[in-house]
Amino acid sequence: MVRTRIAPSPTGSDVHVGSIATALMNYAWAKKNNGQFIIRIEDTDRTRIVEGGEAQMLKTLKRIGLVADESPIVGGPYAPYRQSERLDIYKKYAEELVAKGKAYYCICTPERLTKMRNEQQTKKQIPKYDRLCLKKQDQISKIKDQTPHVIRLQIPEGQIKFNDAVRGEITIDAKNIDDQVILKSDGFPTYHLGVVIDDYLMKITHVIRGEEWLPSTPKHVILYRAFGWELPVFAHISLLRNPDKSKLSKRKNPVWTSYYLDQGIFPEALLNYLALMGWSHPEGKDIFSLEEYIRVFDIKDIQTSSPVFDPVKLEWMNGMYIRQKSIRQLADQILEFYKDKKLDEALVEKSIPLIQERIKKLSDYLTLCEFFFKAPEKYEIDITDKKDFFGKVHSELEKVADWKALAIGESLANLAKKLEIKNSQFFADMRMVITGKKISPPLNESMEILGKNECLKRLTIN
């Protein structure tokens, strides 16, 4: 039985795309093995909680289509799935560790700790708690109920070894690890305690998470051992990077998943792109479905180096997905995407064939097709005799007796000849007159959709 999870912390306003990449692997691994994928909210830092963050995250996860088998919303056999609702559990286990002599109470003030750390740093020592309270446990246990206190894990001496499914054996000397606070003075657990207890109680078999957690995994290993619990499989995947190779951050890049979805990047395209970050299809394919990914994905194929997140390739990929859609599907998605604008459905559907091969994301649609719904207001025609040009175009178009019977393109070509304008230049300028844009759908078809009168109207504006 395989059980995986993601553990978002509502300290941001939305899900980071890197978290989606992690979630994807967790999801795929669970599904591939007929297991369960779980969402657990790790809201143990009440000072950094972002209002509405959790709701937004769950909403985004739902939009992206990674459906959890167990979560705060759907519940499950190991509920609650929100750490703030499990405080009694953490307290119980933390005190169990104290009873076992693996952890201890500490009443040191933040001021003392800060001062100590500063002194250690100026002496170029490893900043570590000096275990002052460990020596006074008897006194402290008597007064602890009247005094703010935390519980610290006593880090045993020696080498900590564990196996990482993507990086192999990792060894760290325990002397580099501080006696971690595991239960805070407000009664909330720190990440380390919460994650270990919950992963154990929720029977998580594979912990697939970002590389940033690699240095703290030894702390978790110590906790597992202190409790006498068996280790899950750890797999630390590489972090998405900014173009400058630093960890993908909102200061340097858009990182919220909604940002991409709101531009009309399809969830399946985003997942497909993210799947290629640190992994590649065994047949070298670039485009594949989530189902196919689940089928061919394997933890052992995960790459160890960190990839740069490239929005250009993401857009290319989304364009591939757009081109795979039927006219009806794409029309529906565009109507949904622009539902606030209440676009004319028939017009949207008619315009699809003109733009399906030239938009990369749904938000490109109106950039290209706005003129169908609203005449452009400005014209920037780069032609020497501007005034005369409009006059000529207008009068010549009026002369076209049977607009519909004639091939419009041909009429325009003849017109161009009369005006002694180079053919391609003429068409380009005409396009700008009618659409207000240089890059646009094909002219003939656009004119047919708009109709003769509408075209003429636009031509006479100047």
Next chain:
RNA sequence: GGUCCUAUCGUCUAGUGGUCAGGACGGCAGGUUCUCAUCCUGUAAACAUCGGUUCGAUUCCGAUUAGGAUCACCA
């Protein structure tokens, strides 16, 4: 700074003790096209450095360098 992780075209990557080091995005050039795009064709572009092992290293080992992560009553 300590610890840990990482190193193939600009980017995502495949791959091997002997390969013309392959593909994709992006770039460039050409074709198609009423513009753009699509599509097609071609092209430039990489094994970080130095040692070692070896008949032979991009591949195995070590060091160096570079990049990254992490060292909280944050996750």
